[in-house]
Amino acid sequence: MRIAYVSVDPGIPVFGTKGASVHVQEVVRVLRAAGHEVEVFATRTGKDVPADLADLPVHHVPVGKASDPAERERAQAAASDEITALVTAHAPDAVYERYSLFSTVLARVADATGAKGVLEVNAPLVEEQARHRDLVDADAAWAALKDQVAVAAATICVSDPVRDWVLAHTEGGNVHTVANGVSTTRIIPAAEADGEPVVTFVGTLKAWHGVDVLVNAAARATTGWRLRIIGDGPQRDALEVQAAALGVAVDFRGAVAPEQMPAQLAGSAIGVAPYPAMESEADQYFSPLKIYEYLAAGLPVVASRVGQVPGIVRDGETGLLVEPSDPAALASALDALASDPQRRAELGRAARADAEEQHSWTRVVARTFELAGLGAA
Numbered sequence: 001m002r003i004a005y006v007s008v009d010p011g012i013p014v015f016g017t018k019g020a021s022v023h024v025q026e027v028v029r030v031l032r033a034a035g036h037e038v039e040v041f042a043t044r045t046g047k048d049v050p051a052d053l054a055d056l057p058v059h060h061v062p063v064g065k066a067s068d069p070a071e072r073e074r075a076q077a078a079a080s081d082e083i084t085a086l087v088t089a090h091a092p093d094a095v096y097e098r099y100s101l102f103s104t105v106l107a108r109v110a111d112a113t114g115a116k117g118v119l120e121v122n123a124p125l126v127e128e129q130a131r132h133r134d135l136v137d138a139d140a141a142w143a144a145l146k147d148q149v150a151v152a153a154a155t156i157c158v159s160d161p162v163r164d165w166v167l168a169h170t171e172g173g174n175v176h177t178v179a180n181g182v183s184t185t186r187i188i189p190a191a192e193a194d195g196e197p198v199v200t201f202v203g204t205l206k207a208w209h210g211v212d213v214l215v216n217a218a219a220r221a222t223t224g225w226r227l228r229i230i231g232d233g234p235q236r237d238a239l240e241v242q243a244a245a246l247g248v249a250v251d252f253r254g255a256v257a258p259e260q261m262p263a264q265l266a267g268s269a270i271g272v273a274p275y276p277a278m279e280s281e282a283d284q285y286f287s288p289l290k291i292y293e294y295l296a297a298g299l300p301v302v303a304s305r306v307g308q309v310p311g312i313v314r315d316g317e318t319g320l321l322v323e324p325s326d327p328a329a330l331a332s333a334l335d336a337l338a339s340d341p342q343r344r345a346e347l348g349r350a351a352r353a354d355a356e357e358q359h360s361w362t363r364v365v366a367r368t369f370e371l372a373g374l375g376a377a
Contacts, residue, residue, distance in 0.1 A: 001374075003031055004092040004109070005040045008080050009100035010063040013046025015053070017255040018204060019289040020122070021046065024098065025053060025258060026183055027120075030365040031096075032056075034377050039090060041083045041105075043076070048257035059086055069134035077102045077140070084108045094118070094374055097148070101125050102137075104144050107151040118372045119152040124165040124285065142169060149173035154372035158287035159308045165285070176371050179308065181364035182292035184356050186262060189298030189348065193267030196224040197338045200268040200299070202261070202290040205233030210274035210304065215239060216327035217274070217334060219246040225338040230264050231255055265297045269344055270337050273303035277324040284308070294319075295355040300347035302333045312359075318351040 005028055012020040024040075029052070031038050039057040061082045064075040080103040087095065087109045095117040097106040106117040126142060129135040149155045149170040156178045157163035163177045192198070199218075203209045211229065218227045227248065229239075232255040243250045256264050265271075271294025278284055284307025291312050294301045301319030303309050313319040320337065322329040337344050362377070369377040 001036045001094060002090070002092045003036050003038045003094045003096055004087045004090055004115075005031075005038055006083060006087065006095060006097040006103070006105050007040070007042040007044075007100065008076065008083060008103035008105060009098065010043045010076065010079075012042075012098070012100075013044045013048075014040055014042050014058060015046035015049045016044075017048060017257055020098075021048075022258045022289055023122070023180065025050065026181070026361040027096070027365060028053065028056065029183070030361050030377060033362075034365075039092075041087055043079050043083075050257070050259045059083075061086070070136040073102060073135075073137050073140070076100075080105055088112050091115075094372075096120065098122070099125065099145070099148065101129060101141050102144050104147050107147040110151045116153040116372060116374055117151060118368055118374070119148050119155045120368075121155060121157045121162055121166055122287075124162060126169075127165075146170050149175065152372075153374070154368065156368050156371065159285050161285035161307070174371070178364055178367050178371070179312075179359075180287040180289055180292060181359050181361040182289070182296040182355055184296050184360045186259075187265065187293050187296040188262065189352055190262070190266040190268075192269045196226050197269035197341075197344070198226050198228050198267055199270045199272055199302075199334055199338070200228045200230065200265060200294075201272050201274070202230045202265070202293060203273075204231050205229070205235040205239060207235065208276065208278070210276040210325065211235060211239055212242060213276060213325055213327050213330060214272060214274040215242050215246065215248055215250065217330035218243075218248045218250070220327055220331040221335055221338075222331075223335040223339045225269070225334060226251065228253065228268065230261075261293065262297075265293070265299075268297065268299055270334060271295075271297065271299040271301045271319075272330075272334065273301065273309065274330055275304040275306045275309070275324055278306070288312070292355065292359050295351040295359060298348040298352040300337055300344050300351060302330065302337065314350070314354070318347055318354055
């Protein structure tokens with residue numbers, strides 16, 4: 001099958017270090033491994049090209065830079081038009097589009113060619129844009145979402161809150177929840193490092209990841225463990241200042257390319273996801289890639305009891321759940337596992353089994369294709 005993978009979001013490089021880039025690459029890998037002919041059409045490519053995707057055809061349609069929000073929105077819509085023309089000329093059998101503001105590529109290509117389409121929705125982007133950035137033409141953003149969902153053979157949402165959001169703002173679509181996944185061949189268990197257990201966090205250093213709570217927890221620890229942070233972001237400087245003020249030694253490793261993640265996780269004893277409390281439960285809409293990666297690495301997970309997390313981490317079986325924004329509770333859970341290597345090993349084995357049996361990207365893409373009526377992935 002000839003498949004066009006489309007991403008019109010200028011904030012997501014195909015070959016980048018953020019979780020969204022990992023998502024793009026893993027879906028493409030599964031499709032190619034299944035024997036499909038995949039070409040990518042995107043507004044941003046990135047430079048961290050993994051060796052196994054070096055031959056992937058990528059059509060780059062950049063979004064013009066503009067300081068004015070309205071002009072930026074028009075530029076993104078123009079990029080959608082250009083990609084639509086390219087994909088239509090390519091005449092794919094199927095279109096797999098990662099939802100982005102103002103794009104109607106899937107809808108228009110499906111209408112023009114009869115190709116079936118999958119729309120993957122990862123976040124309530126219209127409200128995110130209005131709340132955290134600038135949204136000028138909200139009517140156009142909502143209209144684009146409605147058009148895409150109406151035409152897609154299946155709209156796949158990464159969590160129930162995202163599905164609820166789509167259903168509340170569209171009509172007549174085939175909308176489902178299929179959570180994110182992990183590569184269980186790329187990420188595999190590795191031996192713990194010698195010395196004190198290593199507690200590892202992976203992710204962009206932004207406020208909604210709660211890394212400041214994690215640093216506070218490290219300062220409260222009563223059992224020896226070391227803290228490793230893989231990722232970068234706007235909170236990096238503040239976190240370094242916080243750690244120094246609290247006398248906490250942190251191994252900040254910065255952003256890494258996805259193919260380097262197995263080596264970066266190696267030696268870890270525990271994976272941690274300290275999500276903070278949010279104003280509304282609806283704000284906890286994410287399907288966290290980091291937790292799936294911890295599971296695949298055979299790490300017991302200590303995570304906040306928020307959003308979709310309790311459906312991923314089985315409390316007391318594959319990890320421990322704690323209340324959000326509570327450094328004392330987080331420290332206590334991490335201390336408990338750091339001081340008990342046998343329990344870590346038991347939880348880690350169960351975590352790996354869950355990753356293999358329930359959360360592989362192969363299963364995620366297969367379920368997506370089934371829901372879209374596209375046959376075997």
